[in-house]
Amino acid sequence: MLRETMALTVRELKHWYRVKVQVFMTMIMPLVWLGLFGQAFRLEELAMGPGVPPDMVQNLFAGAPNYFSFMAIGMLCVMVLFTCMFSGMSVVWDRRFGFLTKLQVAPIQRGIIPMSRVLSSVTRALIQSLIIFIIALAFAYIPGLVGLEIGPGFGIVELLLMVVILTLLALGFAAIFTTIALTIENQETLIGVINLLNLPIMFASAALFPTAFMPDWLKSVANLNPITWAADGIRQLVFENPQPIYDLSIDILGLVIFAGSFLLLGWFFARRVLNR
Amino acid sequence: MPPIVQVKNLVKIFNGSVRAVDGVSFDVNEGEIFGFLGPNGAGKTTTISMLTTLIKPTSGNATVAGHDIVKEANEVRNVIGLVPQDLTVDDDLTGRENMILQGDLYRVPKEELFNRVDGLLDLVGLTDAEDRMVKTYSGGMRKRLELAEGLVHHPKVLFLDEPTLGLDVQTRAVMWEHILDLKKKHNTTIFLTTHYLEEADSLCDRIAIIDHGKIVALDSPRQLKASLGGDVIEVSVESEVDSPDSITGIPGVIEVQFSEGKYRIKVTRGEEVTPGVLKMLWDQGVVVKSVNISQPNLDQVFMEYTGRSLRDAMQSSVQDRGQRMARAMQARRRR
Numbered sequence: 001m002l003r004e005t006m007a008l009t010v011r012e013l014k015h016w017y018r019v020k021v022q023v024f025m026t027m028i029m030p031l032v033w034l035g036l037f038g039q040a041f042r043l044e045e046l047a048m049g050p051g052v053p054p055d056m057v058q059n060l061f062a063g064a065p066n067y068f069s070f071m072a073i074g075m076l077c078v079m080v081l082f083t084c085m086f087s088g089m090s091v092v093w094d095r096r097f098g099f100l101t102k103l104q105v106a107p108i109q110r111g112i113i114p115m116s117r118v119l120s121s122v123t124r125a126l127i128q129s130l131i132i133f134i135i136a137l138a139f140a141y142i143p144g145l146v147g148l149e150i151g152p153g154f155g156i157v158e159l160l161l162m163v164v165i166l167t168l169l170a171l172g173f174a175a176i177f178t179t180i181a182l183t184i185e186n187q188e189t190l191i192g193v194i195n196l197l198n199l200p201i202m203f204a205s206a207a208l209f210p211t212a213f214m215p216d217w218l219k220s221v222a223n224l225n226p227i228t229w230a231a232d233g234i235r236q237l238v239f240e241n242p243q244p245i246y247d248l249s250i251d252i253l254g255l256v257i258f259a260g261s262f263l264l265l266g267w268f269f270a271r272r273v274l275n276r
Numbered sequence: 277m278p279p280i281v282q283v284k285n286l287v288k289i290f291n292g293s294v295r296a297v298d299g300v301s302f303d304v305n306e307g308e309i310f311g312f313l314g315p316n317g318a319g320k321t322t323t324i325s326m327l328t329t330l331i332k333p334t335s336g337n338a339t340v341a342g343h344d345i346v347k348e349a350n351e352v353r354n355v356i357g358l359v360p361q362d363l364t365v366d367d368d369l370t371g372r373e374n375m376i377l378q379g380d381l382y383r384v385p386k387e388e389l390f391n392r393v394d395g396l397l398d399l400v401g402l403t404d405a406e407d408r409m410v411k412t413y414s415g416g417m418r419k420r421l422e423l424a425e426g427l428v429h430h431p432k433v434l435f436l437d438e439p440t441l442g443l444d445v446q447t448r449a450v451m452w453e454h455i456l457d458l459k460k461k462h463n464t465t466i467f468l469t470t471h472y473l474e475e476a477d478s479l480c481d482r483i484a485i486i487d488h489g490k491i492v493a494l495d496s497p498r499q500l501k502a503s504l505g506g507d508v509i510e511v512s513v514e515s516e517v518d519s520p521d522s523i524t525g526i527p528g529v530i531e532v533q534f535s536e537g538k539y540r541i542k543v544t545r546g547e548e549v550t551p552g553v554l555k556m557l558w559d560q561g562v563v564v565k566s567v568n569i570s571q572p573n574l575d576q577v578f579m580e581y582t583g584r585s586l587r588d589a590m591q592s593s594v595q596d597r598g599q600r601m602a603r604a605m606q607a608r609r610r611r
Contacts, residue, residue, distance in 0.1 A: 007380035015368050098364035102425075105328050106381040107353035275332075275349070 004108045008116030009123075012090060016124060026124075030079050030132050034072060034139070039146060043067040043209075061210055062232070063239035068146040072136035073238060074207030076129040077230045080166055081201060083128055084173035085194045087121035088114075088181020092190050100274075110274040111267035114178040118266070121174040122167060129166055151240030158237040161252075165237075168255035169230040175262035182266075182273050207231050211245065229254045278342070279303035280433055280465050281310075281327065285336035288322050296322040298489035299336065304433075304467055309459065311480035312469040313574065315586060319489040320469035321361060324437050327467070328358045341432050354382070357431030359422050361438045367411040371402050371421050374410060375428060382429035389428075396424040400454055416447040423451065427458060434458075436468040440475065448472075452479060473574045473586060483574070485581055492581040497574065504572040504580055506530060507546030509553060511539040514563040522560070526552045546571060 017023060044052045044060060044067055057066060064070035091114065094100040103113050133148070140147025177194070184190045202208070204218060205227035211219045222228050223245065233251035236242040246254070281304035288297040297319040304310040312320045325331045327338060329349040337344060343351040365374050372393065379389040397403050400420040410418065419439070426434055439455070440448040452475070459466055470476050476483050477497045484494040493500060516534060523532050523541065528549040531542040543549040546569035557564055578586040 003383060004381050007377050011366065011369065011373075011377055014373070018368065097367070098360065098362045099366055101330065101360055101362075102358075102364040102378075103381070104330055105353060105356070105358045106378075107350050107383075108381055 001109060001112065004106075005112050005116055005119065008103075008112065009119040012117060012120030013123060015090065016120070026083060026128060027131065029082065030075050030128075031135065033075055033078075034068075034132065034136055038068045038071050038075075039139075041067070042146075058239075058241055059243060060212065062206070062235045062244065063242035064235065065149045065239070066146055068136075068139070069148045069150075069239070070210070070235070071208050072132070072148040073234050074205075074227075074231045075136070076132055076166060076234065077169060077205075077227045078202050078207050079129040079132055080125040080170045080230070081173055081227060082198065083125040084121045084170050085177050085198060087117045087174040088178040088184070089187060089190060090117055091178060091181045092184055092187050095185060096187075104274055110270040113274060114175070114182060114266045114270045115263075117178045118171060118174040118263070121178075122170040125170040125174075126163065126166055130163075148238075150238045153240065154238055162234050162237050165230050165233045165252065165255060168252070168259045169226055171259035172226055172255065172262050175259070175266040179262070179266040179269050182270060201225065201227065205231065206245065226255060226258045229258075277306055280306040281338070281340050281467065283323075283327070283336075283338040286323065286326060286333050286338055287335045288319075288326060288331065289334045295489050297326070297333075300484075300486070300489070300491050301336075302484055302491060302494055304465060306432075306465055307459075307463050308481040309466045309468065309479055311476045311483045312467070312486055313471065313473070313476045313483050313578070313586075314469075314486035315471060318486045320486060321437055322489075323486075324358070324435050324467070324469060328356055328435055329353055354429075355432040357426035357429065357434045359426040359434070359436045359439055361441060363418050363422060365410050365418055365421050365425065368409065370407050370409055371397065371413070371417075372406040374421060375406075375425060378425045379428045384429050392428060392430075396427055399457065400424045401450070416443055416450075419443060419447070420451065420454070423454060427462075427464075430462055431464065433465045433467060436466060438469055438471070440470070440472065448475070455479075471586065473578075477574050485574075485578055487578075487582045493577065500574065500577045501572040502544070504576055506542055506544045507549075507569055507571045509539075509541040509543055509546055509550055510568040510570070511541065511553065511557065512537055512565040512567075513539065513557065514565065516562075522556060523553060526556060529553070 044057045048056070054065065058064065061067060061070035064073070091100070094103070100113075136148035137150070138147065139145045140149060180193060181190055184193070204221045205225040206222055207227050211222050211228070214222060228245065229251040232245045233248055233255070236244050236248045236251075283303070284301050286297055286300050287295070289295050300319070300323060312323065314320055322331070326333050327340060327345060329345055329352050332346055337346070339345065340352045341355045343355070345352050366377070369377065375393040375397065376389065379393065384392065394403075397406050400423060402417060402421060402424065405413065405417060410421065413421065423439065426436075436455070440451050443451065455466065456479070458464055468480070480497060482494065482496050483500060484491045485500075486492070495503070514537070523529060523539070526549065528544045529541055530544065533540040541553060550567065550569060554564060554567065575586050
């Protein structure tokens with residue numbers, strides 16, 4: 001089973017890295033956010049005028065020394081979301097061009113068909129969000145720009161935990177969107193679904209704005225959003241004096257349940273839909 | 277040895293009312309080339325889809341290599357290869373990568389896979405193009421790659437759904453050379469569908485003629501044609517023989533008619549009976565102007581069993597398919 005899964009995952013990744021424009025395009029969007037929005041939009045000064053005391057800023061932004069650091073971490077999670085939303089697209093293409101027939105005739109577990117897309121999306125999401133992380137860090141060394149400022153406690157263990165959190169988030173979202181794609185026959189419909197869901201999922205979370213700024217109803221939605229759990233967890237790893245929403249272990253547990261349940265759903269759903 | 281494919285009363289009803297396959301039963305013996313001949317929409321592809329576990333039958337059952345197509349679908353998948361009507365190769369991989377991927381999906385032992393891929397690519401004449409992206413291949417090359425892919429795991433039964441559809445005459449001939457080669461090498465049983473009469477006639481050991489989801493005739497091409505009552509010899513002569521009975525007396529002659537200076541003699545085997553007929557006419561001093569032997573063809577067989585000509589039934593739909601295929605190829609390129 002491992003061999004077939006790997007073979008199909010590698011196929012997906014080949015499709016991705018061979019189209020250089022595609023790699024470039026997926027990087028552009030978060031860079032624009034970091035570079036323009038993140039640099040220009042100093043939320044703390046907008047709210048309280050210039051010269052806000054540092055501890056107040058930290059109170060506002062979950063322990064981040066400035067708004068940019070806060071939203072850069074959120075952007076890692078948004079990057080994961082945006083990459084994984086498209087993980088089902090290749091299923092739709094394969095159905096269209098007959099490759100799915102070949103997979104259905106092959107003696108492989110049906111679940112491998114969505115799982116290979118999930119794994120390749122997770123790989124892509126991790127690569128892309130780690131590049132964003134590095135760029136955000138590098139901004140701090142460019143004069144005139146605000147960068148991601150991490151606490152002195154951030155070491156190799158914290159980095160690995162961050163990767164684990166991003167992986168869990170990616171697994172969950174990729175599983176959801178691949179499962180949706182299994183039932184969809186044309187790419188226009190799938191793009192419609194993605195466009196319908198991407199902004200609500202992004203904004204109803206603590207990725208770009210602290211939940212403290214939100215009305216109560218939105219706050220309670222955001223608190224149940226896996227992106228909030230991931231951003232909340234990573235902020236605790238990255239910043240010196242984190243102000244968490246949940247305990248780190250709760251964040252990770254939530255993400256494990258999120259990823260696990262949707263992976264299982266995708267696996268069994270594939271059995272149903274791909275065996276007519 | 278039990279038949280490698282056994283089909284009993286297979287029925288597939290789409291949308292509750294369309295009886296695409298309406299109770300077909302047949303056996304395919306190991307090592308034979310078994311052909312499904314019929315116009316588009318006759319139920320050929322639906323039957324293949326059921327036998328290759330792509331869709332479930334509405335009722336009836338079938339086994340492939342002893343495995344039930346519904347209950348043991350995965351065992352069936354292990355021993356079959358399918359070359360579907362529409363192309364399924366991956367455009368954005370090279371030919372060789374497509375082959376290796378296929379081998380991985382069927383868990384062909386790694387150490388053997390590369391040798392097999394080399395051999396098959398050579399066999400279908402794609403060695404020079406193996407590292408090129410499939411999107412740069414011509415239609416014929418894709419089809420040959422598809423065929424090679426269907427063989428990577430040495431299937432016991434190879435299902436070919438219209439394997440030469442949309443290919444030019446030369447490529448068709450080459451494809452068949454490959455297929456026969458493979459059959460010889462691996463004793464693969466081949467189940468194919470086609471609407472090319474000549475193809476079915478010259479290649480298949482046995483043919484099932486299918487129309488409106490039902491098998492209307494099943495036998496070897498020779499027997500099917502013989503069932504029409506044999507060949508017809510037409511002999512143009514300058515004068516009539518005195519006693520027509522002398523022709524009827526020749527072994528193999530079934531029926532003799534004479535009109536407008538021409539004998540129409542119905543016989544069992546034209547090429548064997550003709551010399552005797554000519555000798556008899558010669559002995560009686562009759563001058564023969566011309567001779568024509570016509571053998572019944574499968575189109576006549578088809579007409580006999582369905583009341584219409586397969587060629588006519590196909591004419592419009594072949595053009596349709598050709599256009600559809602061209603469009604599909606364009607769409608693939610655009611991607």
